Amino acid sequence: MNYSIKVTGLKYTMTIISATELQKNRIKKLVDLLKQCENINQQIENLME
Secondary structure, three states: OEEEEEEOOEEEEEEOOOOOHHHHHHHHHHHHHHHHHHHHHHHHHHHHO
């Protein structure tokens, strides 16, 4: 599992080599939240234009 996520100008890169399924699920939830934050920030930027 390899994630590269950009949030508000910061880059989050997480590489998972050996993780339990529970850890993978937690990481996936975190990644999904970061993506939601990125989408919200983009919407705010669009509204401010």
